[in-house]
Amino acid sequence: MNFDDTPEEAAFRARARAWIAENAPRALEAELKLSGFGHLHLHSVDRIAAAKAWQRKKFDAGWAAPRWPKEYGGAGVSPMEYVIWQEEEGVYSKLSGPFSIGMGMCGPTVMAWASEEQKRHLLPRLASGEDIWCQLFSEPVAGSDLAGIRTKAEKRGDEWVINGQKIWTSGARDADWGLLITRTDPTVAKHRGLTMFFLDMKSPGVEIRPIWQMNEESVFNEVYFTDVRIPDAQRLGAPGQGWTVALTTLMNERMSIGGSMPTGVPELFELCRELGVLDDPAVASRLAQFAMRASGLRYSAFRSISALSRGEQPGPENSIGKLVAGTLMQEVAQFALDLEGEAGLIEEPGLAVDGGRFQAMLLRSPATRIEGGSDEVLRNIIAERVLGLPADIRVDKDLPFNQIPTAASAGR
């Protein structure tokens, strides 16, 4: 048990720190600190331009995708070094928001399933910030039940023709590429008739409509496909193997190692100090319970990284990160607004307490509990895959997809 850097780790940290000191866009630091939780907010500059500039700079110095192999634009560092890098990048990592789906989920899927030529082309462009990727999975009828998607892909010669609709696609408007899961055979059981592609988002027949979110932003979108053509070469995995490919994506989605998930707890302590309420036992009680959950998450992540460093596979244990952080953020935000009194209602720029960050957190945190596996889905994963409890009864499991009951067939 050693919490300190080894000499090699310390040297790596010093190198990362020196590079950040020399290269980070200091002018944005204050704004980044106050930028809400989840979505990148910048007023002084265009957020995509700023994100691309920072990503490019990191790429040129080998910091953009440290964990990836060198031939795909990475630096091949160890899991521990990656964590050190994340700690040192600190607030500037928020700038990489537009690339997080690409780097975290689409990239690893491409790495596992695309041809060598495609990997050498696509991955460095992703790592350098040239290309932005989005994840075209959820549909109006299928979110948690992802294998229930209906967007159709039909083979015509050496192309596939896509018709259907995706929804909740984060960053679709900024994206160059999309990772797309489709149904290619509705006559077999639902998990077996799926096929995965990657899609040029500028293809004819792709129509993107922004969705206005409850937090007065528009990050996610509807994406419609009308006779969109995809070359067969852009298929990932065999036809019918889409579910297996999707699992690569989802596994990476839930892995979220690094303990970098924000919780709002340090910010809440700052607020309490400013308000002079740290000595109030009722306040202390809530604060301590929040802080214990936040530190528990952080040290759980360190335990995972230590296991990873020993060569162990990351397991479903990692599901606890988002499950704990989502509710924690929501409770922290509510408590902060309780402490702010009626002034907590003010979102008015210039007047809102702390730049309105707890108000932003209040209104963003519900999404954390839904996106990328809802709280309930994560509890199921823990119960089934960690504790070994029976799977839910699935009435649709062995039915041909086109015979599965739906709200429409039930007349609702």
Added chain:
Amino acid sequence: MQFDFSEEQRALQGEVRRFFERACPVSTVRALIASDASHDAELWKQVSEQGFLAAAIPEDMGGVGAGYLELCLVAEEAGRVLAPLPAVSSIYQAAELIMIAGSHAQKQEWLPRLASGATIATIAVAEAVGEAVPETITARVSDGRLSGIKRPVSDGLAADVAIVVAQALDGIGLFLVDLSAPGVERRPLKAVDPSRKQAEIRFDGARCELLGACGEGWALLSAMRDRAAVLVAFEQIGGAQAALDMARDYALGRYAFGRPIGSFQAIKHMLADMYVSLELARSNAYYGAWALATNAPQLPLAAASARVAAIQAYKLCSANNIQTHGGMGFTWEFDCHLHYRRARYLASVLGTSPLWERKLVAAYGRAA
């Protein structure tokens, strides 16, 4: 960074687990509960012979000198089997207090005897209802004689010697008292966890010896508690894990409505929440173990986080274990209540959650 126990430490843990599984089946816990004995003397003797509890006491003081990480894992295993031993009093608290506060002569006098288990020591703090603070302490020492009533004192009947918190000329002091000496009277108290027995001790001019500087008593007590909190947290996660395992096993075996109850989402999600709270506690405890083993300046924050998290996890796991068992869970015969009671005992010794929540916040403020 390597944030986990080493292979050698895990091997030791395996050895300790096998020992406890053999030497401390739940029938031994129940036997103590049913008897008037102060503790399981036979088990205490066996554990002491193995040297498990002497892991963190230096070799030149009669200990094994292995270290705190090893002691943490021993505590986890003791917690898992609900071991009816006075370790929280004698080892995690009294030995620690003597190590941080004692003179060289006092260490030489007491530590070898505590390490070998030949002597059992305890700490006597509480008197009145409510959180103990210096102002509420009425036990008093004058001319080397202690008078006052302490209640409850954990392992107060098993102990040969007590370290008593009392008022003295320069404020709060810590005083070693031989419990078999004249002027000491003790009686058992019926208590929530009958596998860790409680006593009332009356001192009436009992001869005593100062431990540590007089006036520094409360600060020393508090420093000792930071250390003990980490060790107790490991007992708590051991117990919480056992409660979760019981709940899981029962949920797989009990059928209702034609299915195992573990296939109902309400049960699955309840168990998932138990697992999550236990993981948070475990990770906080690991950090505490590191801080304890390295004497890190982060110890006060780490200890408070470990304790707040472990109290929470054991309470939740032991309560929901009863819930999972239905009516069976409410019987004396099933072991669910033993964990529920032990969770409460471990939540009360060293001071309860509100105290540690305040300590956590204060330490967080200093660390920031």
